[in-house]
Amino acid sequence: MAAAGPASGSGPAAPVLAVDVGGTKLAAAVVEPGGRVVAYDRVATPNGEGLDAEGLWRTLQGLLDKVHADAGFPPLGGVGAGCGGPMTWPAAEVSPLNIPAWRGFPLRERLRARYPGLPVRVHNDAVCVAIGEHWRGAGRGRSNLLGMVVSTGVGGGLILGGRLVDGASGNAGHIGHVVVEPSGPPCECGGHGCLEAIARGPGLVAWARAEGWRQGGQDVTGVELASDARRGHPVAVAAMRRAGHAIGVAIASATHLCDLDVVAIGGGVSQAGALLFDPVEEAFRAHAWMAFARKTQIVPAALGQTAGLIGAAALIVAQDRYWNAGD
Amino acid sequence: MAAAGPASGSGPAAPVLAVDVGGTKLAAAVVEPGGRVVAYDRVATPNGEGLDAEGLWRTLQGLLDKVHADAGFPPLGGVGAGCGGPMTWPAAEVSPLNIPAWRGFPLRERLRARYPGLPVRVHNDAVCVAIGEHWRGAGRGRSNLLGMVVSTGVGGGLILGGRLVDGASGNAGHIGHVVVEPSGPPCECGGHGCLEAIARGPGLVAWARAEGWRQGGQDVTGVELASDARRGHPVAVAAMRRAGHAIGVAIASATHLCDLDVVAIGGGVSQAGALLFDPVEEAFRAHAWMAFARKTQIVPAALGQTAGLIGAAALIVAQDRYWNAGD
Known part of the structure; x- marks a missing residue:
């Protein structure tokens, strides 16, 4: 499939300001229409006592100004942003689970006011x-x-027939809440046995601690657990097997329903490499036997930290495939 | 959404010959461009010893000739067919599980040869x-x-963003192989714990017999089991609860992944009515807590026996939404 270009009904040929709002970091970039990142920066997400919605917005504004300056103030073709959910969509009043300062914060409206005339x-x-x-x-x-994305949570997105699937309310892609063990552990969503309840970093860390891993450590995350697994710590390895098995079952369900070509897995937990991907593959193949399902490839994500920014830019420059909500 | 019409890039305004090839029956209809069935007939699928591919094809041809005659031989705008899987797609060399006489039978090519010039x-x-x-x-x-469709098997199809989802090989919609119990019973697909392994009619009948229901009966199906459930037979009621629970879990997974507006359930087992739909809803709500998921409506299918024929006709007359494979 060729790159998006003006002839295919895609977006502007000017660079895009891309934004990624997460509970751990705020990141921004200027991305060329072809997808190259020409300026990038990040800051830790402010989360101090008394931080209000406007304080966080000012921090984000400062970051956006900086990357725009770093790129040499090019004229922009638009602004694309990814933000932790939940949010209304496409209006994007955002209430990210891990950012208590923003509850119903009108992120799209604020960005529009700051970049008037741009999509x-x-x-x-x-x-x-x-x-x-x-x-x-x-x-x-x-x-x-x-x-x-297998990280603090387990999230995802779905492309079918070459186009982004939004679903009824922009919430398609919640692979983390595919049920992999109906009588499994409680999930923060209110259900139980969701993939996320088992495979998210904090869930794996809690499980590993109960099994004797770094019981005294504070603030350790799935990234450290993945790192210890690579060093051969048996409990960490077992935690990756546990996550991998759940992920493999969820992928089997997903490809039976959606007939996928490829599943790309990123996020901190995926840094365990084969210690995660081998049990993923094993569980997937134990459940996916039909010829069409067995053709699905499961691969590591390729873009690393900038994947979300490059995708946010594509909301503008490849709008024919990735933006289904009008303007 | 308005009905398909020529202005929307849809198909011909002439009636369509619609075909439904299943393991139990062959059905055919002439369907007007608006969806009205103007002629309909069916025959039991021949399955005698020594039946060959051509014998079955001749039976189907006779049925098609009859419904075309019954409708008064209108000029046709095309031929649309549904057939039990698996099949190659879109070439439609079909090998229906329950029709051993057809293995790699070139159904689309044969229909094309018989109706030259028509889609x-x-x-x-x-x-x-x-x-x-x-x-x-x-x-x-x-x-x-x-x-x-919850019947001898559990099948399905997926419409997202107003268009049919085919997936990589035309196999999207296999809801029957969403995993609902990873350590559950073996499935004919080769896996285990699939929805179909639990909720398909023969699986429910086997379970109910083991629990004491009609142990001596031959050839009873999920339809009789549903019927007994409606008459209050406790084992039959429990079988419907078992099926309903599995269906509800699978729907929770499906809507988390695809953000569905509505799930329509048909097929013989669904004739149990509330005895099936109440446990479906209960299990669904035990697993689907996020606001977007809880909005998904689960309803009985509305069209009954002719749903597949009307859908097959839509492959022609509403091709802009339901046919993504070129001609």
């Missing part, structure tokens, strides 16, 4: 990662992709 | 039911639908 589009952060991986990463040239 | 399109029979329910049934006017 401004916001989608879920994991959806933006999936878009990035489809447009310029591990799913490039494939028509049917599930992009997954 | 001829074939899709999975459960996909055609989902299309019918979206176009003229329980999902009319909604953009995101999962259509399910």
Whole structure:
């Protein structure tokens, strides 16, 4: 599949200001229409006592100004943003789970006011990662992709028939809440046995601690657990097997329903490499036997930290494939 | 959403010959461009010893000739067919699980040769039911639908963003192989714990017999089991609860992944009515807590026996929404 260009009904040829709002960091970039990142910066997400919505917005504004300056103040073709959910969509009043300062914060409206006359589009952060991986990463040239982020939560985005799937309310792609064990552990969503309840970093850390791993450590995350697994710590390895098995079951369900070409897995937990991907593959193949399902490829995400920014830019420059909500 | 018409890039204004090839019956109809069935007939699928591929084809030809005659030999705008899977797609060399006489039978090519110059399109029979329910049934006017058929097998089809989802090889919609119990019973697909392994009619009958229901009966099906449930037989009621629970879990997974407006359930087992739909809803709500998921409506299919024929006709007359494979 060729790169998006003006002839295909895609967006402007000018660079895009891309934004990624997460609970850990705020990141921004100027992205060329072809997908190249020409300026990038990030700051830790402010989360001090007494931080209000406007304080966080000012920090984000400062970051956006800086990357625009770093790129030499090019005229912009638009602003694309990924943000942690939930949010209303496409209006993007955002209430990110891990950012208590923003509850119903009108992110799209604020960005529009700050960049008048430009198209401004916001989608879920994991959806933006999936878009990035489809447009310029591990799913490039494939028509049917599930992009997954296995990190503090388990998120995702779905591309079918070469186009982003939004669903009824912009919430398609919640692979983290596919049920992998109906009588499994409670999930923060209110349900139980969701993939996220088992495979998210904090869930794996809690499980590993109960099994004797770094019981005294504070603030350790799934990234450290993945790192210890690579060093051969048996409990950490077992935690990756536990996560991998759940992920493999969820992917089997997803490809039976959606007939996927490729599943790209990123996020901190995926840094365990084969210690995660081998059990993913094993569980997937134990459940996916039909010829069409067995053709699905499960691969590491290719773009790393900038996947979400590149995907956010694609909301503007490849709008024919990734933005279905009008202006 | 308005009905398909020539202005929307849809198909011909002439009636369509619609075909439904299943393991139990062959059915055919002449369907007007608006979806009305003007002639209909069916025959039991021949399955005698020594039946060969050509014998079955001759029976189907006779049925098609009869319904075309019954409708007064109108000029046709095309031929649409649903057929049990698996099949190659869109070439439609079909090998229906329950029709051993056809293995790699070139159904689309044969229909093309018999109706030269007309568009001829074939899709999975459960996909055609989902299309019918979206176009003229329980999902009319909604953009995101999962259509399910709970019968000898558990099949389905997926409409997202108002268009049929085919997936990488035309196999999207296999809701019957979403995993609902990873350590559950073996499935004919080779896996285990699939929805179909638990909720398909023969699986429920086997379970109910083991629990003491009609242990001596031969050839009873899920339809009789549903009927006994309605008469209050406690084992039959428990079997419907078992099926309903599994269906509800699968729907929770499906709507988390695809953000569905509506799920329409048809097929013989669904004739149990509230005895099936109440446990479906209960299990769904035990797993689907996020606001977007709880908005998904689960309803009985509306079109009954002709859903698949109406959907097959839509492959021709509403091709802009339901046929993504070129001619």
